[in-house]
Amino acid sequence: MIKVKYMQELPKSYDPKQVEGKIYGFWEKSGFFNPDKLPAPKDEQKKNRKKPYTIVIPPPNVTGSLHMGHALQHTIHDILIRRKRMQGFKTLWLPGTDHAGIATQRAVEKELKKEGKTKFDLGKEEFIKRVWQWKETYGNKILDQLKKLGSSCDWSRTRFTMDKEYSEAVNEAFMHYYKKGWIYRGKRVVNWCVGCRTSLSDLEIEFSEEKGHLWYIKYPVGDSEEFIVVATTRPETMLGDTAVAVNPKDERYKNFVGKRARLPLTNREIPIIEDRLVDKGFGTGAVKVTPAHDLNDAEIGQRHSLEAIQVIDERGRMSQNAPAPYQGLSVLEAREKIVADLRGLGLLEKIEDYLHQVPKCYRCNSTIELIPSEQWFLKMGELAKLAKNAVKSGKTKFAPKRWEKVYLDWMNNIKDWCISRQIWWGHKIPVEGSEDVLDTWFSSALWPFAAMGWPKNTDDLKNFYPTDTLCTARDIINLWVSRMIFSSLEFMKDVPFKTVLIHPTVLTRDGKRMSKSLGTGIDPLELCERYGADATRFGLTWHLTGNQDIRFIEDNIVMGKKFCNKIWNASRFVMMQLPGEMELPKKISAKIPTNKEIIKALEKTVASLDKSLDSYEFGQAARTLYNFFWHDFCDVYIEKAKNQSDEETKKTLLYTLSASLKMLHPFVPFITEEIYQILPIKNRGGILMVENWPKK
RNA sequence: GGGCACUUGGCGCAGUUGGUUAGCGCGUCGCGCUUACAUCGCGAAGGUCGUGGGUCCGAAUCCCUCAGUGCCCACCA
Secondary structure (H helix, E strand, O other): HHHHHHHHHOOOOOOOOHHHHHHHHHHHHHOOOOOOOOOOOOHHHHHOOOOOEEEOOOOEEEOOOOOOHHHHHHHHHHHHHHHHHHHOEEEEEEEEEEHHHHHHHHHHHHHHHHOOOOOHHHOOHHHHHHHHHHHHHHOOHHHHHHHHHHHHOOHHEEEOOOOOHHHHHHHHHHHHHHOOOEEEEEEEEEEEEOOOOOOEEEEEEOOOOOOEEEEEEEEEEEEOOEEEEEEOOHHHHHHOOEEEEEEOOHHHOOOOOOOEEOOOOOOOOEEEEEOOOOOOOOOOEEEEEOOOOOOOHHHHHOOOOOOOOOOOOOOOEOOOOHHHHHHHOOOHHHHHHHHHHHEEEEEEEEEEEEEEEEEEEOOOOOOOEEEEEEEEEEEOOOHHHHHHHHOOOOOEEOOOOOHHHHHHHHHHHHOEEEEEOOOOOOOEEOOOOOOOOOOOHHHHHHHHHHHOOOOOOHHHHHHHOOEEEEEEEHHHEEEEEHHHHHHHHHOOOOOOEEEEEEEEEEEOOOEEEEOOOOOOOOOHHHHHHHHHHHHHHHOOOOOOOOOOOOEEHHHHHHHHHHHHHHHHHHHHHHHHOOOEEOOOOOOOOOOOOHHHHHHHHHHEEEEEEHHHHHOHHHHHHHHHHEEEHHHHHHHHHHHHHHHOOOOOHHHHHHHHHHHHHHHHHOOOOOHHHHHHHHOOEOOOOOOOOHHOOOOO
């Protein structure tokens, strides 16, 4: 008896551990993650047969391990790609990793530190060898973790941003800009991380609010007994002052303008000048000008041909240009001493508490100093124009649309991009004498086409470029997305992707950021371990609404687990009802009212599901499926079907179940594939992953 | 300083063009081991939809005010 056989074979509850590894291997063996190996399309899929659907992964850092944001992001990726695959598209999800210059260099330095060494002990060449070793050992960890989630990437196409071919693409891109005159070298005041000892772009800086002070310092004017008082949060920079500036409309200082102030603690005299950048309302309305250590002051300095005296060096210490007593002191030590000395001289008028934004390195959290430094820059003018037009014209669309504004605002206020970094791990700038490497984002900006083999005109570029959907987090819209857009427009003469899908940020239950260091992170792999990958995926999908944030609750994953169990048991029931192997009908024209009803509800569900997915409403899609399967199918229809043993009902049960499995597959791929493989279907195509997506 | 988003039963959230008794998951309380599932079924309690106005025959849903929360951008020393 078939009936008995299936009951004995299938456990009463679904056990992901027995299924997931096995099924993933089954998929990999099929080769169908690779678009070139997809089976010939079936009739229903033919209209899409040659159309590609492509996603490139936002390449995770080789230092990374899977966090909640990744889990959410790749669940979305996999839902998109699996559905398109079932619809007959040639689907490519191209995976890979980013060499992540600073982050990786730091990880290896940390490892060296445990051995009591620094990178200087090894020397540059040995150090880079060591980083490669590290990459070979740990670099693919995150990709393996993606497999646990069920991600259907084409692993045969895995790329790394420092692969030989990829590096050649980076050089090509650099030289292209260079020859065009868009890359220039110059000494500018740049963001300098004293921890990493490298320059950083504006986007690589995070501000942290700190309680500080506003010191009011008296600068004696000329030979008189008069003072001009300046307010500053950073007294130590006064050693590099080369002017005091006031607003031209500020009547209070009219008789000071043109005179010279005597800079305390030094024996220098500096001019008192007028500049429109000065805000009358802040502090005293008179500002000390330090062109070497402040961007505004650099601008004022340029306008008035002021000297820039660098008093802070690359280690964050007071330089040889500072008066002897302060040389070698750290910035904070110098600040303390200077304040004390000023007080001693009676030149400190008052101190106010002041809350200000202190710039920190996004990788090592050290304080950022602004110092003049020789760097390479990419001119952004023309590129920004290209990038703006692509979005304004709708060639690339953001979803949700509101993120377009974030992108356009940044493009409208863009400055030239400092692309050189003074670290060892990365793409060396391909110009003689230069020891610098490129900003890691310079190479990831080329990802959509360089990962497909550019500058060679490869088949992949012909077949799969431009890509369709880029799905990523909002915090790298400008750091990465915008730079891919202008790079692609410049090198490929086309946008890199048609849609940018910005997914929400996963927060803790109380709305806090999930972070390892704060101990607020939840490990998605642990959730997969406890509840199963399908449950984790479904629970996360359930969370997806149009909001900017998600407050993660584990209850949703529990719900996902229960749902999987429901799918499992409904399937067991259907199998019990079947006499043995059965032909799966292509269509049901039901005559019995209950059967008619469920078929109608099924059709409605397919339509609603398609609508939701086409507009990226994944949470809505999950709810639609859940309600249909649990309530319409299980609670109502199956209960009624228990009283019906006719042939039409059996067919309807099998038909509805298999259609449900297809619809559910992109969301919960493991369990649906497992059940599909067990179902006694005579004319089963083979693998659910490439079966037809249901049509209403 | 500018911008974006959020504020719905104990908790986390749906409610896309305004329209009959505002839904879901978890939790709570009853009753059920009925031959797929107790990771279940049936039923119940529980909501002035942040505040104050406005538009409308009618608003959680549109407009304005205010308040709270979170995030992003910004050169205010």
